[in-house]
Amino acid sequence: MFTLEQKRLHGLGELEMHAMQEGITGVVVIIDGLAMRRACILSALEPWATLERLRLVCCAPADVADLKDEKDVRLVLLNTGGSSLAEPEQHEILLAAKALSSGPCAVISDRLDANDAVAAAGLGLQAFLPAMLPLDVVKQALSFIMNGGTYFPREALLATVTVHARTVDRCHPAESGGSLTQRQAEVLEKLRFGRSNKHIARELNMQEATVKVHVRQIMRKLGAENRTQAALLAQSKTTHADDVELMASNTPTDMPGFRSAIGPQNLNATV
Template identity: 35%
Template sequence: MVMGAATLPHIYRSVDIDRFPKPPRNEAQRPEALAVTARVATIPVVLISAAALIRDCLARCLAAPDLNYTLHGYASVDEWHPADLAVPMTILLCATGDRATERAICDDIAKLKAKAPASRIIVLSDAEDAVLVRRAVEQGAQGFVGMTFNLDMAAAAIRLVQAGERFVPVTSLLAAQAAPMPASDKGALCQALTQRQIDVIDRLRRGESNKIIAYKLDMSESTVKIHIRNIMRKIKARNRTEVAILTKDLFD
């Protein structure tokens, strides 16, 4: 489900903990009752950001009574371990700038999915380019929240993702869908790549290893590696995932 940032808060509101029934007074002191109340009153969210100020500010903002999130902040993906929290996680993956956002999308989402396959990931970034938003979704993120959002909009987007839906800014989605690679660009890319390199890309996009590609195309594994390096240089990709993403339109 995709909704525009401007309309989302009017439909999905932050949960109001006062609507949950409170235990009777004589029961409220029991450990079991306190545990249940704690589970209802707070919603754990993991925030991964290299910027301590962003972590601290978001933790305080999202802990407000009308939002009732509990934020667990980490400086990097490697620092976080799923065992730290025993419930399915919603993860805010924060990055600032195009380069850091690309790195988060192309590398960190895969790491998070490997650590916690059931986690739901929301990219939080000031780089709201339509291509980056589309890449984030293709890599497995369930949401993308731009830093042009206000706190209520961001909280509503988190709620939506936690409910099992997807959220991306509708303007970014429409821009990405309306702007496929122009035919002239496809032609230029095809001219820049040799037929053998296109064959390698085709196998790579199927998820095959270098060894399998070498076998299927009847070449040595070292030749496959050379082809991939040259392909990455020509299309300005930094890894195999980016090669697959940037050449998607060639095989549509």
């Protein structure tokens, strides 16, 4: 069923709502603590959802448990506003949001903080979307992550990842990225572009279980805590050394642009 917010926002009756529901392929849950902000996000994403044949459902963080019986949840989108993911309350909300679905979960944040982006990756989220991104980019990113991709702001993460990579190289020189086998290097290249294990297995003609083994070995050799961080480490190695040094010396707010780190080089790419 459509939410009361949707009906009030668009002034649609039951017949119109029923017609819109035909052919719906899944649900996107939007979680936000402010009613006005929920309504704004709902209005902004409605055209995208219609094209994707998705139903939007909004709720406050306190009401997340009420959606536990919602079927076919394809994406959970949490707007944290200006709050940090390091705050215990936000951490609890994230865990509740992830429990709604085994599918992707993404965060929208007003903060351009590298630590928050890394925290999102560490918690297993598929995207960290700064609120300053153009709406069209957000829509394309959401479509991308629903098809197995990941989306994180490159500049916000490179400084942290570069420092981490240098620490790993100093502490574990024998386990640097140069020791990857050819097959592991091929898997890592796919990870850079946000491919899921299923997609990697299909593209490299191997079993999904074998991909999982390669991913674990790649994470160990790179000193990464998760697959997203491994992909970011690989991405940082492809950046010119001088550029990386410059990015590492700047804060995210000093950086001129905000591009995706892992995710579509072409957001319309097949995944």
